[in-house]
Amino acid sequence: MKEFAYRRATDVFGALALLDADPGARFLAGGTNLVDLMKTGVERPGSLVDVRELPLDRVESTPDGGLRIGATVTNSDLAVHPEVRRRYPALTQAVLAGASGQLRNMATVGGNLLQRTRCAYFADITRPCNKRVPGSGCPAIEGEHHNHAVLGASGHCVATHPSDMGVALTAFDAVVHYESAGGPGEVPIADLYLPVGDTPHRETALPPGALITAVTLPPAPFAANSHYRKVRERASYAFAIGSVAAALDVRDGVVHDVRLAFGAVASRPWRARTAEQALIGEPAGEAAFRAAADAELAAARPLPHNRYKVPLMSNLVVAVLGRLTGNAQESEESVR
Template sequence: MKEFGYERAADVSGALALLDADPDARFLGGGTNLVDLMKTGVERPARLVDVRELPLDRIESTEDGGLHIGATVTNSDLAAHPDVRRRYPALTQAVLAGASGQLRNMATVGGNLLQRTRCGYFADVSKPCNKRVPGSGCPAIEGEHHNHAILGASDHCVATHPSDLGVALAAFDAVVSYETTDGPGELPLTDLYLPVGDTPHLETALPPGALITGVTLPPAPAGAVSRYRKVRERASYAFAIGSIAAALDVRDGVVHEVRLAFGAVASRPWRARAAEAALTGGPVDAAAFAAAADAELAAAEPLPHNGYKVTLMRNLVVAVLSELAEEAAR
């Protein structure tokens, strides 16, 4: 590991000033992804600015009935919070599906959203990777790609985003707050991640030097039930090969409102807008759920060894929405 400096920030303005003074510095939250990448040489910051002790560790209700989650809230505290469990159960389920208890105790909400892809070519500095070294190529396209993207990819990168939390937040229309030396700003979570295009090394729309300070959830859909389902290759501590966050509000046998987001299929949490549009105002049955999934997955462009994800995601949509429909009818 490259030698690096370390500073502990006392407040947000101090953290921003430290990063502004050193362009090779990085913010350090729980370090569960950044430190791993430093060990392999993918990340080589000259200085770490520790933000864990900033006053950003609270979960509070908003005036309109939503929820504000500070960026340094740990994943464990987020999953256990009674308001999250009661009002946004899919969010708790997503966090608990994400990692071991030890990792959840360290990992922060802000850091979770900014974690890098787990593509093997990205993590191996002896291999080319456009995300790590722009213009060097994407060997995954012709190589190992069974867990890579089927939606929104490009000829320059087919990696997926690994966050479970991000998928649930996307389904609930979360908004990310941040601070820069020029002042505060915010972005809908679905706009936080940039399309891959021909610049996969540019991953987020955050301004340079920005510090995520929190995430705000609007009020949960009235009458909706929600769920997060993750499929993985082993039962524990594995990244998804496909996942879904769903919220369903059924009134008089008709879909009044639905939220769907997919994970492990794109470079970002994938909000399934086409499926939502196909479902809204329609019947609550497996055929309608399957047709909506097909509408979303019509844009899929699988590679030779990950076409199974199209069928997997179709089945997940039908299974999870069917379960929610039964729950809503009770």
């Protein structure tokens, strides 16, 4: 690991000042992703600015009935918070599915959203990678890509975003708040991650040197009827090969409102707006769920070894929405 300096910030503006004084510095919270990348040489910061002890570790109700989640709230604390469990159960389920208890105790909300892809070519500095070295190529396209993107990818990058938490936050229209040298700002999580295009190394819309301070969830009464389901290649903790976060409002047997987001299929958590629009006003049943999922997945452009993700995601949508309508047995059978 490259030698680096270490500084501990005591307030937000002090943290920004420390980063501004050293353009090669990086913010450090739990370190569950950054430190790993430093060990492999992918990240080589000259110094780390520790923000773990900043006063950003609370979950609070907002005046409009939503929630404000501080950026240094740990994944463990977020998952067990009673208001999160009551109002946004899919978020609790996503966090608990994301990692072991030891990692959840260290990892933070802000850091989770900014974690880098787990693509093996990105993590191996002996191999080319457009995300690491722009213009060097994307060997995953012709190489190992069984767990790579089927939506929103490009000829420059087919990596996926690994966050489970981000999928649930995307379904719930979360807003990310930050501080930067230019002042405070906010960005809807749907706009936080930039399209891959020909610049996969540019991952977020945050200004340079920005520090995430909080995430807010707008009020959504029907979010209490939500669920997150993750499929992985082994029963123990692993990154998803596909996941769905959904919230459903059914009235008189008809879909009145719905939120859907997919994970492990794109370079960012994928908001399934085409599927949502297809479901509104339709009978809440397997036929409508399947048709909506297939409408969303019509845009999929799978590679030879990840074509399985298209039927997998269709089955997951049917399973999760079936669970939310009470057809648990039917939904379990549909994902097989």
